[in-house]
Amino acid sequence: MSARLTQVMEAIDAANAKDPNLENGQPAALLYGQRMSAEQARLFPDASETLQIAARGQHIERWKLPREAYPEGRAGYLAWRKAEAEHHAEVVSNLMQQAGYDTEAQQAAAKMLRKEGIKRDPQVQALEDIICLVFLKWYFAPFAAKHPAEKVQRIVEKTARKMSPKARARVLGEFELPAELAAAFAN
Numbered sequence: 001m002s003a004r005l006t007q008v009m010e011a012i013d014a015a016n017a018k019d020p021n022l023e024n025g026q027p028a029a030l031l032y033g034q035r036m037s038a039e040q041a042r043l044f045p046d047a048s049e050t051l052q053i054a055a056r057g058q059h060i061e062r063w064k065l066p067r068e069a070y071p072e073g074r075a076g077y078l079a080w081r082k083a084e085a086e087h088h089a090e091v092v093s094n095l096m097q098q099a100g101y102d103t104e105a106q107q108a109a110a111k112m113l114r115k116e117g118i119k120r121d122p123q124v125q126a127l128e129d130i131i132c133l134v135f136l137k138w139y140f141a142p143f144a145a146k147h148p149a150e151k152v153q154r155i156v157e158k159t160a161r162k163m164s165p166k167a168r169a170r171v172l173g174e175f176e177l178p179a180e181l182a183a184a185f186a187n
Helices: 003-016 028-043 049-057 073-099 103-113 122-146 149-162 165-174 179-185
Strands: none
Touching: 003 028, 003 049, 003 073, 028 049, 028 122, 049 073, 049 103, 049 122, 073 103, 103 122, 122 149, 122 165, 149 179, 165 179
């Protein structure tokens, strides 16, 4: 790992260590970033430094823009997600600049964090695949337990649509899902 990559990863972790929300006794954003990096290393061991940074910084300072600060409903949710993506991209770009990354690298990471080019840009798609697999591995079961089956089905279908064929195949090989949920990943 290069010195500047180490610097950015440590800065992301330092920011996320301030998350007041705890999961398993750890700041939730810090734990999420570590999970993202672990999945990135497993799925894309030869990943570019920008993909490694984007994966670790995916939820940097997420708690600073709480969902409750936006209107209820789909429009409010989409506005919140867009604001989050912009915030993550800005913070990560600034950390990269401080570590000596050029503008092109900063823009590449920001593009991934804003999800610009899913299905068209291999780096953006790689990040989306990592995000979806992290969700399924660590966050899906608690989510599903809190929501009606119809909503769970819709979320699974949306998740599967965002994934590459290779990532969907991984889901079918790595997770034991009920047939109606697994069907979303078979297409």
